[in-house]
Amino acid sequence: MPFASVQKVADADFPTRWGHFRILGFEGLTLPGDPSRKAVESAVALVMGDIHAAPPLVRIHSQCLTGDVFHSLRCDCHDQLHLALGKITEEGSGILLYEQQEGRGIGLMAKLRAYELQDQGLDTIEANEQLGFEADCRHFELPAEILKYLKVPAVRLMTNNPEKIAAMEAGGVKVVERVSAAIPSEPTFARYLETKRERMGHLIV
Ligand SMILES: Nc1nc2c(ncn2[C@@H]2O[C@H](COP(=O)(O)OP(=O)(O)OP(=O)(O)O)[C@@H](O)[C@H]2O)c(=O)[nH]1
Numbered sequence: 001m002p003f004a005s006v007q008k009v010a011d012a013d014f015p016t017r018w019g020h021f022r023i024l025g026f027e028g029l030t031l032p033g034d035p036s037r038k039a040v041e042s043a044v045a046l047v048m049g050d051i052h053a054a055p056p057l058v059r060i061h062s063q064c065l066t067g068d069v070f071h072s073l074r075c076d077c078h079d080q081l082h083l084a085l086g087k088i089t090e091e092g093s094g095i096l097l098y099e100q101q102e103g104r105g106i107g108l109m110a111k112l113r114a115y116e117l118q119d120q121g122l123d124t125i126e127a128n129e130q131l132g133f134e135a136d137c138r139h140f141e142l143p144a145e146i147l148k149y150l151k152v153p154a155v156r157l158m159t160n161n162p163e164k165i166a167a168m169e170a171g172g173v174k175v176v177e178r179v180s181a182a183i184p185s186e187p188t189f190a191r192y193l194e195t196k197r198e199r200m201g202h203l204i205v
């Protein structure tokens with residue numbers, strides 16, 4: 001694993017409009033030597049109900065300030081976050097892992113610059129590349145380590161991204177089922193979804 005250690009730094013009660021969770025904070029201390037990794041990576045886990053009776057519903061949500069907080073209609077992130085919290089609450093159990101890899105790992109300011117380039121006609125991949133980044137700079141080892149810390153060896157993963165499924169399997173967490181995270185398209189993010197489907201292999205029909 002790319003971490004020297006992964007530890008839980010907080011565990012508190014967390015009532016929400018969706019339902020009653022616990023909120024857990026995790027930090028992974030990365031091994032030195034990889035300049036693409038921060039020294040400390042952190043993530044939040046919202047945990048509801050009994051997560052050990054059967055493979056729980058798990059959503060790994062990458063931070064999107066613009067979508068999650070402001071409900072941007074440039075992307076489907078806000079709706080996906082709400083879909084996941086709603087489904088976990090409906091089932092009465094599950095885990096939402098919220099990891100701080102804003103803008104597919106390029107950071108908020110770079111993502112806003114990528115927006116500018118998209119306004120000039122580039123798609124999300126071309127914009128990242130023009131700014132000198134890879135199409136997707138994210139790593140998903142921390143979510144896998146958190147699931148193992150929580151003694152969850154198998155999950156029903158809510159995602160359309162095959163990379164996340166592969167990352168869980170590579171990290172030692174079995175994905176027994178993929179649960180769709182598909183959101184009905186809107187004109188403002190139709191191209192965003194099309195790029196994910198056509199160029200990033202996302203499982204969106
Ligand atoms: N670089 C960049 N990142 C974006 C843009 N719009 C949203 N994001 C980021 O994209 C990430 C979400 O990734 P997505 O590709 O939408 O979905 P995913 O998490 O890979 O896959 P799902 O599990 O199916 O949702 C978040 O970190 C967002 O901040 C954009 O225009 N450019």
Ligand SMILES: [Zn+2]
Nearest residue numbers: 064067075077
């Ligand atoms: Zn978004």
